[in-house]
Amino acid sequence: MLRQLDSVTKAVALEKSTIFVDLRNYTDWVDTDFYDFSHMTPQGARKLGILLHEQLGNIVTGGE
DSSP states (O other): OHHHHHHHHHHHHHHTTOOOOOOTTOTTOOGGGBSSSSOBOHHHHHHHHHHHHHHHHHHHHTOO
């Protein structure tokens, strides 16, 4: 189910020429990053914030 949702989200982002950050393939997630399948613990939210900052920062600065 999650793979299908990710695939649709990516397709829409590409169609709309907008940014897509692939979080599913981020390999540093651990069980304690999540309360359940859709809610993150503070530890997980911090990891997500750092990841988004890095990914979006690379896009905004052109990878510099």
